[in-house]
Amino acid sequence: MNVSDLLKYCELHEWRQARSKATLRTNIKQLKALIGDEDIAGLHYTRLKRLASDLETYGGRTAAPATIKRKLDTLSNALTIATKMTNPDGSPVLLAKPTFPTFEIDNIQERVISDAELVDLFEVIAARREVEPHRDWTRFDALIRFLLATACRRGEALRVWPGHIDKRIVEGAARHFVIFQRYTTKTKKPRIVPLSPEIVAMLPALRLQAGNGPLFPFTASMLWGMWKAVRQDMAKRGHDFSLVRYHTTRHTTLTKAMKRYPLAMVSKLAGHASIQITADRYGHLSADDLVEMVDGLAA
Incomplete structure (x- = not known):
């Protein structure tokens, strides 16, 4: 199964009650554009690090670490679902989810409007x-x-x-x-x-x-x-x-x-x-x- 097929399945069957549909669709669109054709079984830490770098500059704008993390979280959640799925012959779709890169996120907001x-x-x-x-x-x-x-x-x-x-x-x-x-x-x-x-x-x-x-x-x-x-x-x-x-x-x-x-x-x-x-x-x-x-x- 490739990434696009997995994300499509999750969007239709697993994420129908997602809180922010617009954000989810944006995340899915970017992930499909960057790695949609790749087999989920071939994803590994090094590939995901490169994906994080690509997400940082996607669309010609520099994305914040928190934004990149949200998009990787979408992929991570999809791969977790994949580990619970089986093929028509009963074999697992994905044996184990790869390790994802971590980010230091500073959400502390200091600026106030006078x-x-x-x-x-x-x-x-x-x-x-x-x-x-x-x-x-x-x-x-x-x-x-x-x-x-x-x-x-x-x-x-x-x-x-x-x-x-x-x-x-x-x-x-x-x-x-x-x-x-x-x-x-x-x-x-x-x-x-x-x-x-x-x-x-x-x-x-x-x-x-x-x-x-x-x-x-x-x-x-x-x-x-x-x-x-x-x-x-x-x-x-x-x-x-x-x-x-x-x-x-x-x-x-x-x-x-x-x-x-x-x-x-x-x-x-x-x-x-x-x-x-x-x-x-x-x-x-x-x-x-x-x-x-x-x-x-x-x-």
Whole structure:
């Protein structure tokens, strides 16, 4: 069996409930292009190291280690499935899975978006809306505000449909909540987050446009192109957004929350599996954060 046939089988029969179909299809497309015709029994560590190198420069862009790892993980999962499959004569399709190369992945996000940068960011988006009416900059604006307000991940936001917005009475007042459903989150556990008044005010328009679809109907390629435009416009205003990603909105909100609220509450908002993860990733302090403490000790 070659790699293409295995990936096709997995996509049709094993990965039908995959969380991110778009990412999966991209991974499969690149793997097929690079090693699709090769026999899975002939794959070995050295060949996989060369594949990792090819993935790094695929399409003329340099991919990050985490991106390469995700694509290799797709192949690794497929080969694991192959070890459980048999040929028509009862013989195993693959006796053993080869050893895969490892990567040092640094997922710690340090960059936060300042209040001044946020002002310019939304001005940039508003300007784009005027000059590019063919792009849905209105819902893009709403997406960025939603990411900041809920501290959710981009993938989680893209899986929110109108039916995932819940209205409840809390202490005598009506409040809206967004429900990030089971298996759509990184921990594969459901999470419920209250919505700010700003987001609630946007809901009628978002629901009307969504119809029977998601609130934010963007593809990965659409979001990449729009964020690239935002980076260029922010650079013209003197802001270096080269290291700012969609995930930076999450880090910005959680970092601010860490300075004002108990760790347990921030961890609940983040949806982390443990408080320790929250403390490790978002509990860092800058020198400026220590000024008030040092002044108090010296008094």
